[in-house]
Amino acid sequence: MLSDGRIDVQVYATGNRDVRMDIQFMPDADAVEMVGMRPDVNFAMVEMHMDGLTPPLELVEAGVWRVNLKLPMAGLWIVNVGFGEEFAEIQFDAP
Numbered sequence: 167m168l169s170d171g172r173i174d175v176q177v178y179a180t181g182n183r184d185v186r187m188d189i190q191f192m193p194d195a196d197a198v199e200m201v202g203m204r205p206d207v208n209f210a211m212v213e214m215h216m217d218g219l220t221p222p223l224e225l226v227e228a229g230v231w232r233v234n235l236k237l238p239m240a241g242l243w244i245v246n247v248g249f250g251e252e253f254a255e256i257q258f259d260a261p
């Protein structure tokens with residue numbers, strides 16, 4: 167839950183460093199300014215000093231985005247999805 171709505175994020179590590187992510191953001195009724203706002207997405211490796219990745223988001227429908235990317239390394243990753251200082255954080259293992 168963010169202060170302006172609810173964000174759902176599903177990460178699928180499908181092997182060979184491929185990742186698919188589905189994002190849905192449902193703004194609260196009193197947060198009309200958030201309608202259609204595109205979330206920020208950043209992937210980073212856990213416990214490694216590597217540059218983060220900010221993949222392009224594919225708009226699926228209003229409030230729904232999809233990300234497809236191939237990570238540069240297998241291992242433990244963390245992805246942040248949100249707006250400004252508020253985000254969901256998901257850790258996953260990418261084989």
Ligand SMILES: [Cu+2]
Pocket residue numbers: 211214216239241
């Ligand atoms: Cu790495």
